[in-house]
Every structure is written in C-alpha cells, then in structure tokens.
Amino acid sequence: MANKEITYKEVWDKLSKIDCSDKVEKKMNLSYLSWAWGWGTIMEHYPQASYLFYQGESDVPYVQFPDGTAEVRCRIAIDNLSREMTLSVMDNRNNAIQNPSSRQVNDTKMRCLVKCLAMYGLGHYIYAGEDVPRDADKEEKPVSELKNVTEMKKPVAKKVEEPVETPVENPTPNEYGSEEWARLFCESFLKLAKLQKTKEEMTSYYKSNTKDLTTLREKFPKIKEMLDGELKSIVNSLKEV
Amino acid sequence: MKYTNRHNVPQEIINAINNDSYTKGEAIISVTGLLQPPRIRLLAKEHSDSLTVDVSDEIWKLLGQSVHNILERANENNKDTITEQRMFSVVKDWTISGQTDSIDIKDNILKDYKVTSVWSIVSAQTEGKAEWEQQLNLYAYLYRKNTGKNIDGLNIIAIARDWNKNQYMRNGGNYPPSPISVIEVRLWTDEEQEEFVNQRVSIHQDAEIGYLINNDLPLCTDAERWRRKDTYRVEKKGRKSAVRVLDTQDEADEFMEGHKDKKQMNIVFAKGECIRCANYCDVAQFCNQNKEESKNGE
Numbered sequence: 001m002a003n004k005e006i007t008y009k010e011v012w013d014k015l016s017k018i019d020c021s022d023k024v025e026k027k028m029n030l031s032y033l034s035w036a037w038g039w040g041t042i043m044e045h046y047p048q049a050s051y052l053f054y055q056g057e058s059d060v061p062y063v064q065f066p067d068g069t070a071e072v073r074c075r076i077a078i079d080n081l082s083r084e085m086t087l088s089v090m091d092n093r094n095n096a097i098q099n100p101s102s103r104q105v106n107d108t109k110m111r112c113l114v115k116c117l118a119m120y121g122l123g124h125y126i127y128a129g130e131d132v133p134r135d136a137d138k139e140e141k142p143v144s145e146l147k148n149v150t151e152m153k154k155p156v157a158k159k160v161e162e163p164v165e166t167p168v169e170n171p172t173p174n175e176y177g178s179e180e181w182a183r184l185f186c187e188s189f190l191k192l193a194k195l196q197k198t199k200e201e202m203t204s205y206y207k208s209n210t211k212d213l214t215t216l217r218e219k220f221p222k223i224k225e226m227l228d229g230e231l232k233s234i235v236n237s238l239k240e241v
Numbered sequence: 242m243k244y245t246n247r248h249n250v251p252q253e254i255i256n257a258i259n260n261d262s263y264t265k266g267e268a269i270i271s272v273t274g275l276l277q278p279p280r281i282r283l284l285a286k287e288h289s290d291s292l293t294v295d296v297s298d299e300i301w302k303l304l305g306q307s308v309h310n311i312l313e314r315a316n317e318n319n320k321d322t323i324t325e326q327r328m329f330s331v332v333k334d335w336t337i338s339g340q341t342d343s344i345d346i347k348d349n350i351l352k353d354y355k356v357t358s359v360w361s362i363v364s365a366q367t368e369g370k371a372e373w374e375q376q377l378n379l380y381a382y383l384y385r386k387n388t389g390k391n392i393d394g395l396n397i398i399a400i401a402r403d404w405n406k407n408q409y410m411r412n413g414g415n416y417p418p419s420p421i422s423v424i425e426v427r428l429w430t431d432e433e434q435e436e437f438v439n440q441r442v443s444i445h446q447d448a449e450i451g452y453l454i455n456n457d458l459p460l461c462t463d464a465e466r467w468r469r470k471d472t473y474r475v476e477k478k479g480r481k482s483a484v485r486v487l488d489t490q491d492e493a494d495e496f497m498e499g500h501k502d503k504k505q506m507n508i509v510f511a512k513g514e515c516i517r518c519a520n521y522c523d524v525a526q527f528c529n530q531n532k533e534e535s536k537n538g539e
Binding site: 199202203206207210211214217218228231232235 | 269333334335336446450451453454455
C-alpha cells in the first residue's frame with residue numbers, strides 16, 4: 001500500500017502548536033527566533049524536509065533591485081509540500097541595505113529560513129503578534145497566575161514582518177533548560193554544525209547560539225564540555241577539507 | 242590545582258589553604274575572571290588539574306581571606322554596613338558575578354580590602370592602579386544593576402603587610418604613615434561602566450570561541466604581562482651594580498660622554514622583563530607566548 005501523503009493542514013496543525021517563546025533571541029531592540037532551534041524542530045518532526053535558497057546567475061544568493069537593495073528567497077520542501085518566502089536584507093531599523101555584505105546576506109538567509117518555517121506554522125503566532133500558540137493556553141489556570149503572565153508579557157500588535165518584536169518571556173519555562181531540552185539542543189546544534197563549511201562560518205554559527213549555549217553551560221556543564229569536544233572534532237574535519 | 246610543600250609549611254596552615262570557600266556562584270564569569278587576561282583564564286581552566294602551586298605562595302591569599310572573614314564577622318549585625326555581598330548581572334547572555342567586601346550604607350561608599358605591600362600602596366597613591374579602579378567600578382556596576390541605586394564613592398582599604406615604623410621614620414615622603422591606608426578610587430560614569438563591562442565580556446567570549454574553533458588564544462599585552470620598560474645600564478669595570486640606568490641609548494651615551502671614568506665604562510642594553518610571566522603567572526609553563534618570547538631572549 002502506498003504511503004499516505006502528508007497535507008499542509010497536518011503540518012500546520014502540528015507545528016503551529018509548538019511553543020517557541022523561549023527560543024526568541026534579543027538583539028538590539030528586535031527579537032529573533034533561533035534558526036538552529038527552528039530547523040532542529042523541523043528535523044524532529046519531518047527529517048525528510050529540505051531547504052533551498054535562491055542562487056543568482058552571478059553567484060550571489062540574492063535578488064538585487066535597481067536601487068541596490070536586495071532580497072533573499074528561500075523554499076522549504078516537506079515531501080510533496082512546498083512553501084516559499086522572501087526577505088529584504090535589512091539593518092536593525094528595518095531599512096533595506098544597499099549592496100549588502102556577505103555577513104548581512106547570510107544573516108538574512110537564516111532569518112528568511114525561519115520566516116519560511118512560519119509558513120508551515122512553526123512560530124507563526126509570534127509573527128501574528130500573539131504571545132502563545134493557539135491551543136497552548138487551553139489548560140485552565142488560576143486567575144492570579146494568568147494575571148501575572150499577562151503582566152509580564154505586555155504583547156504589542158505587530159505586522160507580519162521580519163524581524164519582529166515579540167514577547168520574550170517564556171509562558172511555560174519548565175521545558176527550557178531541562179535535561180530533555182539539553183539533549184535536543186545538542187543534537188540539533190551538532191547536526192547544523194556539520195553543515196558549516198569554514199571556521200569563519202562555524203564561529204558565526206557558534207556566536208548566534210550564545211544564549212542557548214550559555215544556558216547549557218550554566219545548567220549542564222558536563223554536557224557543554226562534551227558538546228565542545230564534539231564540536232572540536234567537527235572543526236578538525238574542516239581543516240582536512 | 243595541586244599543591245607542593247617545599248618549605249615544610251605546617252599541616253594546619255595547609256588545611257586552611259585547602260579550606261578556601263571562594264566560589265563565583267552560579268555565574269559564567271566573576272569580576273576577577275573578567276579582569277584577567279583571557280589567555281590566562283582559559284589556560285588555567287584547561288590545565289586546572291595539572292596546575293601546581295607551592296603552599297607557601299598561598300600565604301598572602303590566606304591572610305587576605307582572614308581579614309575579610311574577621312570584618313564580615315565583626316559587621317554581621319551592623320545595619321550601616323553590608324559585607325560580602327554577592328551580586329549578579331547578565332551581560333551579553335553571560336551571567337557575571339562579583340562580591341563586594343563592604344558597602345557603607347550611610348555614606349554610600351563601596352569599599353574593598355586589600356592586604357598588600359607598601360610598594361603597591363605607594364604606587365597606587367602616586368600613579369593610580371588600573372586593576373583596582375576597574376574592579377571597584379565593576380562592583381559599582383553590579384550594585385546599580387542589583388539595587389537600582391548608584392554608589393557615591395569607591396575606596397580601597399589597603400593593609401600594608403610589610404609596613405615598618407622605622408622605614409616610615411627614615412623614608413617619610415610617600416611612605417604611608419600607617420599600616421592601613423584609605424585610597425580613593427575614581428568612580429566612572431554609568432556609561433563608562435557599561436562600556437567597560439560589555440567590552441570585557443566580549444573579549445572573553447571571543448577568546449573562548451577562538452580557542453575552541455581555531456585553537457588560538459589572544460596574546461597578553463605588555464600591560465597584562467607587567468612588562469618593565471627596556472633600559473640602558475651604564476656599567477663600570479669592577480663594579481657590580483650599574484652606575485646609572487637610563488631609558489634610552491642617547492641618554493646613556495650622553496651620561497657616559499660627560500663622565501670622568503668613561504674609558505672604564507660600557508653600556509649594556511637590558512630588555513624589560515615581564516614580571517607576571519616570570520614570577521606570578523600560574524600558567525606560564527603552558528603558555529606558548531611565554532615560551533616563544535623566552536626562546537627569543539625576551
């Protein structure tokens with residue numbers, strides 16, 4: 001019997017319920033969803049997923065407009081499903097940048113990947129300006145507790161734009177920083193570390209995960225040491241390339 | 242860390258040294274760590290199991306701890322003083338911590354006690370001491386972050402472990418008139434403190450990543466190595482000590498030229514020694530910068 005094809009609805013129902021509030025990283029006044037975690041989560045549910053970035057004819061991975069500004073394009077496929085997304089290369093004030101550097105383009109590519117993941121449902125509620133995924137807060141809570149959570153978050157209505165301002169506080173902090181989280185984080189971190197081609201890329205990748213790496217180090221120092229050991233092996237294999 | 246006992250220090254002293262309760266709390270880095278050169282901090286972390294220190298070298302540290310403990314005990318019930326307060330703050334995702342010795346609530350002055358040499362005190366009073374200024378301003382920063390209040394003044398309470406009354410009577414001048422001195426330290430603006438703490442955290446974060454990925458450590462600067470300046474020693478045949486020690490070749494030439502014994506004299510260049518690397522760095526034996534420069538005759 002042929003395998004049943006997955007549908008957009010199934011994927012959406014699964015991914016849009018995942019709470020990613022505590023994966024949001026603050027930079028300047030903006031918040032970003034960690035792409036390492038985002039991709040790791042997709043891999044957990046749909047390991048067959050793949051992504052593709054637009055590659056221009058002149059070898060640059062972006063589309064350049066007449067005024068010199070640029071946008072990157074990303075497509076994520078899960079079996080027969082495909083979603084696309086675009087994102088302008090912007091500075092931290094959300095202004096499009098003319099003639100962007102490789103660093104700016106690379107950062108935008110990863111943000112575009114995250115935005116594309118939201119088209120499948122993962123973290124979509126953040127872009128929509130909500131503080132928890134729909135259904136996530138169905139569980140009855142005491143009124144006082146709900147009040148505190150509301151006070152902590154002060155959600156602001158937002159446009160579906162990237163980068164977005166999002167509520168940062170974690171409404172269900174019991175998961176972030178747990179041993180299970182540590183295991184999953186290490187797994188996805190190392191998986192993506194293997195995709196880095198140069199030491200420069202690896203450095204940038206490591207830096208972009210500072211917050212999670214710090215949490216791991218504070219809560220599970222031994223696991224962090226092991227992770228660093230594994231990372232060193234990956235880095236050593238980069239030398240041989 | 243392993244201890245040796247080359248000078249037959251009594252066991253009860255060794256027990257006291259082993260009983261060091263210092264902890265940086267649940268933090269990634271302490272104020273002390275932040276102020277260390279990243280090379281020293283990372284090498285010490287990597288080689289912590291093989292570091293060897295003689296117990297006799299830890300005596301001054303023990304003396305320092307005893308002063309802190311006595312002061313803490315004596316001020317336990319004093320409402321005008323907060324002693325040994327550990328504070329935390331998150332900077333660039335790292336939790337940093339620092340423990341102040343004493344905060345005078347009434348005058349709003351943060352104080353740190355140092356058991357040190359007369360030489361250090363004189364030097365701090367005449368030229369200032371960057372490390373102390375940085376350390377106390379980092380505490381002031383942590384205090385502000387933890388309480389929302391600003392400190393009005395910073396003091397080092399320096400206890401001279403080698404103070405001598407006869408020396409004072411003989412030397413006068415800058416020699417401290419008492420074995421205890423209060424040294425006022427410049428309080429930075431909030432912006433200066435913020436900039437400095439961010440800069441130090443970045444330096445250590447970058448060093449950690451650089452070491453992990455590129456196996457590369459930032460070099461210690463001359464200031465961090467306590468490098469003495471190069472000198473030109475005018476020496477005379479048959480005399481052990483130099484007739485004069487000067488900063489430049491020109492000054493040495495000029496001095497020798499005008500001297501009646503110039504024919505018996507010669508000038509010897511002396512490369513400035515890195516005092517910390519040579520005498521005070523626990524990880525010098527693991528440090529390729531130190532090895533490399535020793536090999537090159539520095």
